[in-house]
Amino acid sequence: DAGVIQSPRHEVTEMGQEVTLRCKPISGHDYLFWYRQTMMRGLELLIYFNNNVPIDDSGMPEDRFSAKMPNASFSTLKIQPSEPRDSAVYFCASSPQGGQPQHFGDGTRLSIL
Amino acid sequence: GENVEQHPSTLSVQEGDSAVIKCTYSDSASNYFPWYKQELGKGPQLIIDIRSNVGEKKDQRIAVTLNKTAKHFSLHITETQPEDSAVYFCASLSDYKLSFGAGTTVTVRA
Numbered sequence: 001d002a003g004v005i006q007s008p009r010h011e012v013t014e015m016g017q018e019v020t021l022r023c024k025p026i027s028g029h030d031y032l033f034w035y036r037q038t039m040m041r042g043l044e045l046l047i048y049f050n051n052n053v054p055i056d057d058s059g060m061p062e063d064r065f066s067a068k069m070p071n072a073s074f075s076t077l078k079i080q081p082s083e084p085r086d087s088a089v090y091f092c093a094s095s096p097q098g099g100q101p102q103h104f105g106d107g108t109r110l111s112i113l
Numbered sequence: 114g115e116n117v118e119q120h121p122s123t124l125s126v127q128e129g130d131s132a133v134i135k136c137t138y139s140d141s142a143s144n145y146f147p148w149y150k151q152e153l154g155k156g157p158q159l160i161i162d163i164r165s166n167v168g169e170k171k172d173q174r175i176a177v178t179l180n181k182t183a184k185h186f187s188l189h190i191t192e193t194q195p196e197d198s199a200v201y202f203c204a205s206l207s208d209y210k211l212s213f214g215a216g217t218t219v220t221v222r223a
Contacts, residue, residue, distance in 0.1 A: 004156075009142065031209070043157070043202065043213040056169050100145050101208040104156035 002026070004105035005050040006092050012111045015062045018080040021108045025094030033102060034067055034077050043091075049075065050100055114218025115140040115207045127222050132190040134217045136203035139184065145206035146179060146186050150199045151216075157202055161188070193221045 005024040013019055025032050033048040047057040052069045060067070064083070069075040079086055089109050093102040116139040126132050138146075144165040149157035163170045163177045163186065170177050174193075179186040190197055198221045203214040 035213075042215050045210055045212075048209065050209075094155075100206055100211075101147055101159050101162055102211060103159065104149075106154070106156045 004092055004094050004103055006090075006105035006108050008078040008108060010051075010111075011110045012113065013082060014113050015083055016081045017112075018078065019082045019086075019110060021077040021090050021092075021110070023075045023077070023092030023105060025075070025078065025092070026071065026103055028096065029094035029103075030097045031095040031099055032069060032075050032103075033095070034075070035093065035104075037089045037091060037107070046077070084111065084112045087112050115143060115154045115205055115210075115212035117205050117212045119203050119217060121217060122215065123218045123220070125220045126193050128195060130193055132188075132193055132197070132219055132221075134188045134201055134203065134219075135185060136187070136205075136210060136214050137183075137185045138212075140204040140205065140207045141184065141207040143207045146177070146219060147204050147206070148175075148177060148188050149202045149204065149213075151202065152199045160201075166217070190219075193219075195221050195223055197221050202223060 007022045027077045029062050034046040038042045044060040047067045049069045067077045089107045093104045095102045119132045119136045127131045147162035149158045149218050161175050161177050174191045200216045200218050201214050204211045
């Protein structure tokens with residue numbers, strides 16, 4: 001079975017550019033989560049969706065960050081404009097009805113120069 | 114919000130020995146406690162989980178214990194092997210949101 005698929009795996013861009021990260025959850029999963037992982041702060045939940053609807057975005061650091069889920073098989077996390085402190089590994093996870101267990105993708109390693 | 118503390122931050126064991134990682138949580142409403150293993154360049158992979166109505170769960174060489182009164186849970190790996198070397202994270206679920214510990218880097222020496 002295909003797991004959570006994220007793209008791109010690596011992204012290097014210059015400060016000020018728009019960055020779009022993509023996620024395809026496991027088919028049939030109702031929940032989708034976006035996390036950020038850094039050495040300083042560990043794994044942080046940014047936002048999660050239930051049935052394509054954003055439920056809790058309290059972890060989104062600033063208005064520069066936005067996330068969408070236009071359908072059950074696709075979500076994006078966008079940063080505009082990007083800053084060097086946004087450099088991190090971004091993970092997407094999905095889970096079935098009930099919210100657990102969560103299955104993670106292999107992440108996007110983002111570097112903002 | 115939920116606060117999860119994890120100890121130790123690093124753990125080195127001889128192959129064949131046991132490894133124990135401990136976590137505490139703060140939200141008494143938390144009811145689900147998964148453990149994840151993360152290898153270099155990969156996402157966290159669920160290895161075992163336990164729900165609040167169970168005190169212990171075992172899966173081959175891995176076991177997890179939960180003490181709800183004390184708000185702590187532990188991961189036990191027996192007969193460690195080199196492929197057990199990774200970063201391990203505990204987590205606590207509250208209101209559909211997972212809060213993670215800071216991670217334990219486990220190194221199994223051959």
